[in-house]
Amino acid sequence: xxxxxxxxxxxxxxxxxxxxxxxxxxxxxxxxxxxxxxxxxxxxxxxxxxxxxxxxxxxxxxxxxxxxxxxxxxxxxxxxxxxxxxxxxxxxxxxxxxxxxxxxxxxxxxxxxxxxxxxxxxxxxxxxxxxxxxxxxxxxxxxxxxxxxxxxxxxxxxxxxxxxxxxxxxxxxxxxxxxx
Numbered sequence: 001x002x003x004x005x006x007x008x009x010x011x012x013x014x015x016x017x018x019x020x021x022x023x024x025x026x027x028x029x030x031x032x033x034x035x036x037x038x039x040x041x042x043x044x045x046x047x048x049x050x051x052x053x054x055x056x057x058x059x060x061x062x063x064x065x066x067x068x069x070x071x072x073x074x075x076x077x078x079x080x081x082x083x084x085x086x087x088x089x090x091x092x093x094x095x096x097x098x099x100x101x102x103x104x105x106x107x108x109x110x111x112x113x114x115x116x117x118x119x120x121x122x123x124x125x126x127x128x129x130x131x132x133x134x135x136x137x138x139x140x141x142x143x144x145x146x147x148x149x150x151x152x153x154x155x156x157x158x159x160x161x162x163x164x165x166x167x168x169x170x171x172x173x174x175x176x177x178x179x180x
Contacts, residue, residue, distance in 0.1 A: 030178055046084065052069060066093070088119075141161060
C-alpha cells in the first residue's frame with residue numbers, strides 16, 4: 001500500500017507540473033540511464049549493473065524538478081564463506097539545482113526523497129540462509145554533469161546516493177535525455 005501511494009503521489013505531482021501554465025513553456029525531459037550500482041553492508045561490498053528511468057521539468061535555467069525509478073539490480077558477494085545477495089529499487093522525486101557552465105555543458109546537484117525496497121539474503125558457510133525485506137522513505141541526493149548534444153538531446157553522467165537499510169547504496173549512471 002505504501003508503494004502504491006508513493007507511486008500515485010509522484011505521478012500526480014509530475015502530472016500537475018506538466019499541466020500548469022508556467023510549465024508549458026518550460027523544458028520537459030525524459031531519460032534512461034545504464035550504470036553501476038554498489039551496496040556496502042557490514043563488510044560486504046557488492047557491485048552490479050543498474051538502470052534508471054526518469055523525467056522532469058526544467059522551470060528555470062537554474063532549477064528543475066525530477067522523478068525517477070532506479071533499479072540497482074541483483075547484487076551478490078562472497079566473503080570468506082559468507083554470501084550476501086541484495087535486490088534494491090527506489091522511486092523518488094528531487095529538486096535539482098543547475099549551474100550552466102557553457103551553452104553545451106552544465107553541472108547539477110539534486111536533493112529529494114525516495115521510497116525504496118530492499119530484499120536481502122545472507123548465507124553462512126552453506127547453512128540455511130537468513131532473509132529479510134525492508135522498505136521506507138528516506139533522503140536522497142545526487143551530483144552530475146550534462147552535455148547538450150543538441151536542443152533535443154543531451155547526455156549526462158550522474159552519481160546518486162540514498163539512505164536505505166545498508167551502510168551505503170550508490171548508483172553511477174550514463175544517461176540519454178530527450179527534451180521536448
